[in-house]
Amino acid sequence: MDSNLKDHAGPLLANLERRLFLRRGLSLGALSLLSGCELTDALTYDERVQRLLTAMSKWNDGAQAWLFDPKRLAPEFPESMITNPFPFNAYYGEDEIRLVDAAGYKLEISGLVREKRAWGLPELYALPEVSQVTRHICVEGWSAIGKWSGVRFSDFLQRIGADLSARYVGFKCADDYYTSIDMATALHPQTQLSFKYAGETLPPKYGFPMKLRIPTKLGFKNPKHIVAIFVSNENPGGYWEDKGYNWFSGS
Amino acid sequence: MAADTVKVHSLLVRITHWINALAILVMVLSGWKIYNAAPLFDFSFPESWTLGGWLGGALQWHFAAMWLLALNGMIYLAYGFFSGHLWRRMFPITTGAMLRDVLNAMRGRLAHDDLSVYNAAQKAAYLGVILLAVGLILSGLAIWKPVQLYWLASLMGDYEGARLLHFFCMSGIVLFVLVHVAMVILVPKTFLTMITGRLKNG
Numbered sequence: 001m002d003s004n005l006k007d008h009a010g011p012l013l014a015n016l017e018r019r020l021f022l023r024r025g026l027s028l029g030a031l032s033l034l035s036g037c038e039l040t041d042a043l044t045y046d047e048r049v050q051r052l053l054t055a056m057s058k059w060n061d062g063a064q065a066w067l068f069d070p071k072r073l074a075p076e077f078p079e080s081m082i083t084n085p086f087p088f089n090a091y092y093g094e095d096e097i098r099l100v101d102a103a104g105y106k107l108e109i110s111g112l113v114r115e116k117r118a119w120g121l122p123e124l125y126a127l128p129e130v131s132q133v134t135r136h137i138c139v140e141g142w143s144a145i146g147k148w149s150g151v152r153f154s155d156f157l158q159r160i161g162a163d164l165s166a167r168y169v170g171f172k173c174a175d176d177y178y179t180s181i182d183m184a185t186a187l188h189p190q191t192q193l194s195f196k197y198a199g200e201t202l203p204p205k206y207g208f209p210m211k212l213r214i215p216t217k218l219g220f221k222n223p224k225h226i227v228a229i230f231v232s233n234e235n236p237g238g239y240w241e242d243k244g245y246n247w248f249s250g251s
Numbered sequence: 252m253a254a255d256t257v258k259v260h261s262l263l264v265r266i267t268h269w270i271n272a273l274a275i276l277v278m279v280l281s282g283w284k285i286y287n288a289a290p291l292f293d294f295s296f297p298e299s300w301t302l303g304g305w306l307g308g309a310l311q312w313h314f315a316a317m318w319l320l321a322l323n324g325m326i327y328l329a330y331g332f333f334s335g336h337l338w339r340r341m342f343p344i345t346t347g348a349m350l351r352d353v354l355n356a357m358r359g360r361l362a363h364d365d366l367s368v369y370n371a372a373q374k375a376a377y378l379g380v381i382l383l384a385v386g387l388i389l390s391g392l393a394i395w396k397p398v399q400l401y402w403l404a405s406l407m408g409d410y411e412g413a414r415l416l417h418f419f420c421m422s423g424i425v426l427f428v429l430v431h432v433a434m435v436i437l438v439p440k441t442f443l444t445m446i447t448g449r450l451k452n453g
């Protein structure tokens with residue numbers, strides 16, 4: 001796979017998402033009418049409201065995929081603007097941070113990829129390194145600027161022979177967290193499989209041995225302690241997404 | 252129309268007014284829940300005044316009602332521009348007239364003989380709240396899409412600046428709603444007029 005494909009896959013995928021969004025938009029009205037008939041007395045008022053809100057959130061996924069420009073870069077900042085200390089955040093407290101053993105670590109690869117072999121840390125560390133100083137925006141509203149280094153995720157996807165026309169990339173983490181992203185975002189030039197924070201090996205609290213840094217998505221879409229990556233055409237959902245956070249959550 | 256009634260509000264103005272009232276209520280109550288997740292200042296909103304149950308629920312309400320608010324607002328503004336409603340009702344307005352009417356209102360001496368003609372204090376308040384709503388929606392877009400709409404966010408001092416602006420526009424609108432509702436309580440016939448569109452003479 002050469003870099004030509006990568007350059008073209010992004011816009012093509014964005015176009016695909018756009019078409020899907022328009023089609024979904026047209027069918028949404030008909031769909032809500034249909035579901036209105038089918039529910040009658042089976043659902044409580046609250047359940048109906050929740051259905052409507054969930055449908056709107058799905059529609060917003062499409063709206064955001066449509067707005068997403070695969071070439072637009074997130075702003076980068078001078079290192080003097082880095083937030084110190086960079087906040088820790090997870091679905092658990094700082095005293096429960098998972099410690100991943102570096103020696104026994106293997107990154108599992110599965111799904112729509114050519115080379116499904118697992119990767120050890122030394123070979124991951126040997127991949128070409130890029131750095132970024134970008135703003136991490138939390139779904140809660142706060143933001144912090146940090147510096148991450150690692151391999152460009154689109155480079156990694158090409159190395160493993162991922163099907164770049166597939167729709168989703170999913171992640172499983174050592175702390176039982178999981179999430180997934182759209183392929184257009186996975187191929188964005190700033191989406192990075194990060195092994196370092198502020199020039200040092202990623203410490204456990206920031207996701208040792210690696211996190212996926214996505215400056216075009218909210219913080220909870222940036223998985224830490226990744227142990228498995230898979231490519232799929234079925235939306236794998238996510239820890240917070242399955243509880244109700246918007247799936248696309250793009251910035 | 253019967254001879255003894257005058258038309259004050261068109262059907263479109265009445266419909267968009269009430270849809271807007273609902274959208275603003277949902278946006279403000281869910282917005283307070285979102286604010287509480289990471290307060291900008293040294294206070295939080297009482298949880299019982301919020302909508303959504305938890306942050307994820309509040310975000311679902313906020314990002315659903317934003318379409319209602321924006322589409323309804325655009326319909327109102329398009330009507331206001333092209334029908335001449337905005338120009339007729341809101342202009343002319345002068346600073347002197349505005350100060351005079353605001354002072355009169357505070358002394359309880361504001362005349363409300365003809366509800367279809369706004370006094371200068373009303374003109375200023377309604378124009379002001381339209382500007383606040385535009386600021387609220389633009390800063391909200393900048394918070395929602397600080398990368399895709401970076402040009403918009405950068406006008407407001409980037410993401411954190413847009414958050415502040417969003418908060419202050421919300422505060423302005425809430426202040427407007429408080430005064431607006433107080434005025435309706437003082438002059439109750441205006442409430443029915445916003446439903447029927449008409450007002451009995453005399």
